[in-house]
Amino acid sequence: MIQKINTPVSVMMDFNCRQNKVKPIQIQWNNRDFKVEKIGMHYQFYKGKKLFHIFSVTSNGMFFKLKLNTDSLFWNLEEVTDELG
Amino acid sequence: MNLAKKMLLDINSCFATIEQQANPLLRGKPVVVAAYESDRACILAASQEVKKLGIKTGWKINEAKKICPNLIVLIPDTEKYRFINKKLKKILKSFCPKVQTKSIDEFFLDFEGTNNNLSETALKIKKEIKKYLGEWITVSIGIGPNLFLAKIASNLEKPDGLFEINENNFLEVYKKLKLTDLHGINKKSAYKLELNGIRKPLDFYRKSRQELRSIFESICGDYWYFRLRGVEVDDKERKYKKSFSAIFSLKNPAKNRVDLSPVLFQLCLKVGKRCNRQRMGARAVAWWAQGENFNLSGKLHKKEEMINGWEIFREIYPKIPEFKNKIRKIVIIIYDLQKKIWQKNMLIDKEKFRETSEVAEKINNKYGMGTIFPGTVLASKKIPDFIGFGNIE
Numbered sequence A: 001m002i003q004k005i006n007t008p009v010s011v012m013m014d015f016n017c018r019q020n021k022v023k024p025i026q027i028q029w030n031n032r033d034f035k036v037e038k039i040g041m042h043y044q045f046y047k048g049k050k051l052f053h054i055f056s057v058t059s060n061g062m063f064f065k066l067k068l069n070t071d072s073l074f075w076n077l078e079e080v081t082d083e084l085g
Numbered sequence B: 001m002n003l004a005k006k007m008l009l010d011i012n013s014c015f016a017t018i019e020q021q022a023n024p025l026l027r028g029k030p031v032v033v034a035a036y037e038s039d040r041a042c043i044l045a046a047s048q049e050v051k052k053l054g055i056k057t058g059w060k061i062n063e064a065k066k067i068c069p070n071l072i073v074l075i076p077d078t079e080k081y082r083f084i085n086k087k088l089k090k091i092l093k094s095f096c097p098k099v100q101t102k103s104i105d106e107f108f109l110d111f112e113g114t115n116n117n118l119s120e121t122a123l124k125i126k127k128e129i130k131k132y133l134g135e136w137i138t139v140s141i142g143i144g145p146n147l148f149l150a151k152i153a154s155n156l157e158k159p160d161g162l163f164e165i166n167e168n169n170f171l172e173v174y175k176k177l178k179l180t181d182l183h184g185i186n187k188k189s190a191y192k193l194e195l196n197g198i199r200k201p202l203d204f205y206r207k208s209r210q211e212l213r214s215i216f217e218s219i220c221g222d223y224w225y226f227r228l229r230g231v232e233v234d235d236k237e238r239k240y241k242k243s244f245s246a247i248f249s250l251k252n253p254a255k256n257r258v259d260l261s262p263v264l265f266q267l268c269l270k271v272g273k274r275c276n277r278q279r280m281g282a283r284a285v286a287w288w289a290q291g292e293n294f295n296l297s298g299k300l301h302k303k304e305e306m307i308n309g310w311e312i313f314r315e316i317y318p319k320i321p322e323f324k325n326k327i328r329k330i331v332i333i334i335y336d337l338q339k340k341i342w343q344k345n346m347l348i349d350k351e352k353f354r355e356t357s358e359v360a361e362k363i364n365n366k367y368g369m370g371t372i373f374p375g376t377v378l379a380s381k382k383i384p385d386f387i388g389f390g391n392i393e
Helices: B014-022 B061-067 B078-093 B118-132 B147-156 B170-176 B187-195 B201-206 B209-216 B220-227 B257-277 B309-319 B348-367
Strands: A002-008 A010-016 A021-029 A032-035 A038-047 A050-059 A062-069 A074-081 B006-011 B031-034 B043-046 B072-074 B099-103 B106-110 B139-144 B162-164 B244-254 B280-291 B295-306 B327-339
Touching: A021 A038, A021 A050, A021 A062, A021 A074, A038 B014, A038 B078, B006 B014, B006 B078, B006 B118, B006 B147, B014 B031, B014 B043, B014 B078, B031 B061, B043 B061, B078 B099, B078 B106, B078 B118, B118 B139, B118 B162, B139 B147, B147 B162, B147 B170, B170 B201, B209 B220, B244 B257, B257 B280, B257 B309, B257 B327, B257 B348, B280 B309, B295 B309, B295 B327, B309 B327, B309 B348
Parallel strands: B031 B072, B139 B162
Antiparallel strands: A002 A074, A010 A021, A021 A032, A038 A050, A050 A062, A062 A074, B006 B106, B006 B139, B031 B043, B099 B106, B244 B327, B280 B295, B280 B327
């Protein structure tokens, strides 16, 4: 089921200066830790002068759409998908 | 026939594939992207899994669900699609200096004057797409001596195809195709051609220039004569467009003018913005609204051009009559475009409005559409961003 969530979320991020790569590695949501297994897509867009980064990730058979507000550096969980029929 | 130096690239099942790329749980599942989530909504893109069941773009969700009850319906995520479009254009520009965006999922590459082997280049492009856009996104690439034949070639092998039409195989291709497979020939045109003894593209090709001119009764006959022989007649980047239009289908039908106002305002801003890009203003605007068992339409011609979407909205909104039936679809067309000349207006009110609306437009461009809007639309809810399949330049 695909659920629109829109709630703040704790995210652990990794920056690799050698590979020039930034990626979320762990999410804490609903008192559970989810280790990021795969990043399906990463894209960014401007809303006014604020830049947002979206990371679409999977963990433990679930999908999470994470939004990073680069103005406040706060993370938001936008969408969660669990098992699909 | 010219050398095959034109390439057309098309993202397979664009919106649906992008969604499957972003969310790996959707891969291999029947996914469609529709204008909105209701059963009456129209399918904008169907994944390969859905297409295999015979469901096509343009079907209603309830029709598709009869064939595929476990259909996953998503609504468009415009930012995602725009990002992929821009990123793909960047990749293509590294291969070819002349890249034209034909639509959100289609690009035209002109390799004229280069020595590139286009088949090899196409394979390299596919590799780069897999590397930088994602493993699930596939494209069909058509190569031909002109845009028309490149487009046909891109449709011959789907998904993830690569096909070249050149002087050696074009007759074979024409033999296999139907008239309606030719881009620009619909059922009505095909019927007209059949009446003139043209049943297959090969018959079409064999007609002389004079015969085609008399069938089409215009220069279009000459264009078809050259098009079918691989001569470029379609690659014209029109500097100035003659009109702009925008259309919106409402999820919840508008019951009155107030309900319709935010959609109308958004459409006016959209056409006004496109018009402003070529530094023009519109002197005429026409609208057409489709309701349940009734249509509403009208047009307006001004002596002075309307310089932005705000002015278009201000002019047409009072002209739309009150209605009792529900409106589901609305179309706006602006035409009679003139070079934008901002003359000082004798009417102080109008002058003030123009200055204010230009500033409001700048604020909306910077902080997002809908940051500032007219009081008329205040009573209604905000409408979503939408994306078109047509030319987006």
